[in-house]
Amino acid sequence: MAWAGAELIRRMADGDADACGVFYDRYARLAYPLIARIVRNPADAADVLQEVFWEAWQTAATYDPARGSPEAWIVMRARTRAIDRLRAIRRRGELFVAPVDEAVVVAPADGGRDASERAADRTAVAGVLDRLPDAQREVIELAYFGGLTQTEIAERLEQPLGTVKTRMRLGLERLRELMKTAP
């Protein structure tokens, strides 16, 4: 029932708290895995989830069903919020100054852990993204889950900006086709 979600949001706009509860039950399952995938830390993820649904309640009146499905509405909010949190976490990381201890004590090699983390990511995102060519999937993941802009992605991958742009467009267009034909 495609209208049901939109109807819930309309009732939320009218101040119906029960509708908000039903809306949460239905859409937290959709928003949370995405939030958790982006911010990683469960405490941060729970925090973002709470913000997203609190804001959905507050701004329900601005939802326009003609503009997109409730799923797209909540997912965009969840993603925007999660990326905001991720950037805040990163900024804190950049501001942090390496402790003097590292200069005195030999720091442990970090490469191994990083690689296994990446491997875990790989299995975690199995799904439709894995049906994209690696180069396209990579740029989409860096943007969608990593919150990087095209320029940042180009720098990170040491690829020309034009290449990144093309891969991103082709990748998302391909995803759109895959989703259309999905059962």
Next chain:
Amino acid sequence: MSHEPFESQAAAYALGALDGDERAQFEEHLARGCDACVAALRAFDETLADVARELPPTIPPAHVKATVMRRVAATPGRRLSSRRWRSLRWAIGTAAAVVGVSIFVAGFVASRYEARIGAMARETTAIRADLRAQEAALRDRLGVSRTVIALLRDPATRVITLRGPGPSPTTTARLLWHEREGGHLFIANLQPTPPGKAYELWTISAGQPRPAGVFTVDASGQASQPVAANPGPVDAWAVTLEPEGGVPAPTGPVVLASTK
């Protein structure tokens, strides 16, 4: 401006990946009423919602719903009073959307920003608090650096290495030690202590252990700990795992010991 350069930007915009200038230009283009771009954006937003749906399920923590509902319950009424106005606005909004695409576009753009503004305000406060904490931390570190430099300039300072005998073979610990001035202990890769426990450093002189400080390690397994001068010459050093407040004589397992 021609449509061509924008067509390819809808995907990046949907992914939030356009850089500042390009994003502003694209939004301006949308605002001028480009049906093709709006349609593309809408389709991409739905696609990305589908991508989210395909992620492995993760159960949201139960307390989140309780918190949201508590906040929701605390703000009823105010909306009910404006019900009529809201329906009116709904009707006007719908009519306007039929007339022009601009409301559509404004909504697209606004929904991407409204959440962000609130978030940025909160973030600014958080960053300010953070900076203060970091300033304090930096002052601490500067103090440590000065101590270390002073110690290193003194030819009487020795560098003593401590190693883990059993459970922590990868731990590295070094003690800068000056018989008269005391010293500073640096540790890396030591397991964080279980709750209620702490590490305790011991000086051993003529077979007698003497407490030389209680410490814990941070989440990354590091510790940096000043050590007071010992009344007499020290033969050896050891670190044991003890109850949180420390004990007068070692009771727990030896975690680190000085090598010759």
